[in-house]
Amino acid sequence: MRRELPIAITFVSGILFLLDYFVKIPYLSEYVVGHFLDWAIVVAAFALLLGAANLLRIHVQRIVKGKKEWWNSLILLVAMFVMAIVPIIWTQQNAVYEYLFKHFFEHLNGTMFSLLAFYIASAAYRAFRIRTKEATVLLIAAVVVMLGATPIGAAIWKGFPQYSDWLQTVFTTAGMRGIMIGASLGAMVTALRIIFGIDRSYFGGQ
Amino acid sequence: MKWLEKLQTIDRRIIYLLLALSIILPLLFPIGLPLEISKNTQAVYEQIDKLPPGSVVLVSYDWDAASAPELLPQAEAITKHILEKKLKLVAVALWNQGATFADRVHNSVAPEVGAEYGKDYVNLGYRPGQAVVLNSLARDIHATFPEDVTRTRTASIPMMQDIKTIEDIDLIVCLSAGDPGLRTYIEQIGAQYPVTITGGVTAVSVPGMLPYLQSGDLVGLLGGMSGAAQYEMLVDRPGLGMGGMDAQSIAHLLIIAFIFIGNIAYVAVGRKKK
Known part of the structure; x- marks a missing residue:
């Protein structure tokens, strides 16, 4: 039983x-x-x-x-x-909680995430080299999307936002759709295995 | 040439310093770069704008402090639009910090538009359980959120008298930084009930939402700080979004400059070696 x-x-x-x-x-x-x-x-x-x-x-x-x-x-x-x-x-509307959340927690949490920007900048400079044709394509796409996402891109050339949008709606979306369909099929199979008692890993060590 | 080789290995502290300056200086001395409204931002605006007064909008705060620079300005601009249009706003949170941010947004926007808690807007707070919470909420909001953040019984809040199930909600606006969030709403609510879903996400989450936009499961999308800035422009409430766009522009430009410097040096040194 x-x-x-x-x-x-x-x-x-x-x-x-x-x-x-x-x-x-x-x-x-x-x-x-x-x-x-x-x-x-x-x-x-x-x-x-x-x-x-x-x-x-x-x-x-x-x-x-x-x-x-x-x-x-x-x-x-x-x-x-x-x-x-x-x-x-x-309650959460208490002044002590609000003070601690706003002046301590929020800044600490935000700082952890903000540090990523510095690491990404350094990593992009070191790793983004046009060693192969594929890397060159990746570099061009990255530059177009980065410039297209900010107002300065449109100020430099009106085409940046348009091409950025095109890259994202065509190529990125196609890739994401493939990943999502694959992951969903995997989730369905896992769910069915659990429902029908084939996968019993949730018993834990038995 | 030695200087070309040096360009390939710039000290990371110099990169950090320049990046910090590229963010701080535009915040202190704004350039005022012109913004263009994207079609996805416009679609979010239109979804809210077309609702008749008295319609109910569920705003979900599914993010934490780390994503606040992008999602807090989105929330403030959208809340202003909702309350100004005399729509009823029901705030919930699938992330534990969301309810605190909802309070902050309400405290900042409600006095500007003369909205009253319990009559025009309400904050029902956070519930653990992710997708399960949404399924439960769709059936019975009062049972899923029996009290609001002030510990007042939901059933006794005046504006909640007629808002009991998902059928009483006219629009869902989910502001999310990941899962559970916008995707969860689309999968658990959008797939089962005929309610329109729109929202905003952090810039890094935008690619994951694009398939839902194309399929029509999601109507409109605010993407990161750029989306927030555009919405602030639409509702005429300049804030953190518009203020941050100059900094983001210069930071992006600096990163691109570093990538180019590294590659020019890489190509030049490579040719010399050949």
């Missing part, structure tokens, strides 16, 4: 969701699938809690054992608790 029951639940709920996506059946769609969805949201909320608990366990261990740069773990835990507890008690 330890194996059969989860497979049966997975099969029934999988078929229900699949059916509901294409055909809305009165009662079944509203109540049965609706309840399944409510449960799924609750499970997702618990997954967040589990993540926080795991983070807590790992970093408390680091602090207790006095591992190298343990104070970073302490800062992380203090920040995590303050940012979680303040809005839980006083």
Whole structure:
């Protein structure tokens, strides 16, 4: 039963969701699938809690054992608790939460992402060499798209935005469509394997 | 020639410094480069503009602070358009930071247009669960979001009395920096219910959205800071988008210049060696 029951639940709920996506059946769609969805949201909320608990366990261990740069773990835990507890008690419109979010978190998060611009600039300069014909085509396409995406491109030559648009709507879209169709087919096969109990990796180690 | 070889290996600190200057200087001293409205930006504008007063627009905040420079100006410009047109705005978030940004946008735009919380707009906050949340929302908004961010029961908010399922929503505007986001709305809502979906994404996400634009699943799209700047121009609210376009232009030009310098040196040194 330890194996059969989860497979049966997975099969029934999988078929229900699949059916509901294409055909809305009165009662079944509203109540049965609706309840399944409510449960799924609750499970997702618990997954967040589990993540926080795991983070807590790992970093408390680091602090207790006095591992190298343990104070970073302490800062992380203090920040995590303050940012979680303040809005839980006083809602997210609380002045303390808003101040911490706007003046600390937002800038820290933004800085991490902004650093990419510097790495990309340096990497583009070093790696973008016209070593082959293909690399030359790639370089020309990149320059056209980069200039076409900004007002300075149109100021230099009116053709940049047009050719940039053409490259993206024809070539990029064709490539993206291929990737998406491939990924979707893969997702469908994986879903069917799970629904029919062929793929049991979600049992975890059994 | 040694200087040609040196041009191939410019110290990365020089590149970083010049890039920083190319971003900071145009922000301090704007050039005011002319902007052109793209057809995708115009399509987003028209979707909102054609709605009669009282129509309901669901705005989804599916991004974090890292994407705020691109998506915050988009959100502010779109929110101004929605509230100015006297449409009802329901904000939700599939990303946990989204609800905080929704508050900020509302606090910035609502006083300008005299909109009132609970009557003209509402922020229902964040729910975990990604695609599942959208399926649940489509069936019952009040059950999926039982409270707003101020912990007021959704059912007791005046404007939410008649907004209960996806059938009560006239337009979805999803501002997203990845998944769950615009793609999730198209797959989970657009594929099942007859509601128009439009939105905005970060510049890096635009290629992934183009197939949906061509298929008609997505109507209009704001792409990155450029899309935000164009929308700000359309709604006559200059902000971070228009302010950042000069910086983005000069930064792009500088990167292209570095690529050219590297290649000229590479070709010249290569010929000399031959």
